[in-house]
Amino acid sequence: DQQVKQNSPSLSVQEGRISILNCDYTNSMFDYFLWYKKYPAEGPTFLISISSIKDKNEDGRFTVFLNKSAKHLSLHIVPSQPGDSAVYFCAAESHGQNFVFGPGTRLSVLP
Amino acid sequence: DGGITQSPKYLFRKEGQNVTLSCEQNLNHDAMYWYRQDPGQGLRLIYYSQIVNDFQKGDIAEGYSVSREKKESFPLTVTSAQKNPTAFYLCASTPLAGGYQETQYFGPGTRLLVL
Numbered sequence: 001d002q003q004v005k006q007n008s009p010s011l012s013v014q015e016g017r018i019s020i021l022n023c024d025y026t027n028s029m030f031d032y033f034l035w036y037k038k039y040p041a042e043g044p045t046f047l048i049s050i051s052s053i054k055d056k057n058e059d060g061r062f063t064v065f066l067n068k069s070a071k072h073l074s075l076h077i078v079p080s081q082p083g084d085s086a087v088y089f090c091a092a093e094s095h096g097q098n099f100v101f102g103p104g105t106r107l108s109v110l111p
Numbered sequence: 112d113g114g115i116t117q118s119p120k121y122l123f124r125k126e127g128q129n130v131t132l133s134c135e136q137n138l139n140h141d142a143m144y145w146y147r148q149d150p151g152q153g154l155r156l157i158y159y160s161q162i163v164n165d166f167q168k169g170d171i172a173e174g175y176s177v178s179r180e181k182k183e184s185f186p187l188t189v190t191s192a193q194k195n196p197t198a199f200y201l202c203a204s205t206p207l208a209g210g211y212q213e214t215q216y217f218g219p220g221t222r223l224l225v226l
Binding site for chain 1 (some may be wrong): 151
């Protein structure tokens, strides 16, 4: 039973447009969420995080939105660049528990 | 230049053979983790260690073993009992034991293939 879901295995976006990656979770105890970016044959790198006391966190071109009532978060990338092409993992955590990762969404930004 | 190193980058295992994947960090982090990544799946936790000489099973520990004799090292052994070992293995660390609301830092990964 997947506690963290990323229902879109892949997403293609034109360069300069907005990329929206979605993540849903089932465990209401999760209170900290992260997005990681992963290139092929490399380890994931941290992108942005959000605590459940917030509904938005912004870092440059990246913004994460959290809707606790819907158990949904999304990552917005504006404007999208070809270098953003990677697999994006959503991860969730609750106190005393380890991270739970989603299956990932492969983003392709087309020039 | 601090970070996490994993070696080798590629590893081939013959049937019935045990193989060990190396993970070293010079970040002075307390906690270390091993994950497995399979196509179309998220990272699944194999083992983790919050402190030297102590470690706990993750969600998929069967067929694997670990040790934590030094703070900076957390090797993973894939034993012959692991029937489907082909995967991409990732080592990670967090600064503090417990790692709550902390970022996990990942190594570059080791791809294990079965001959």
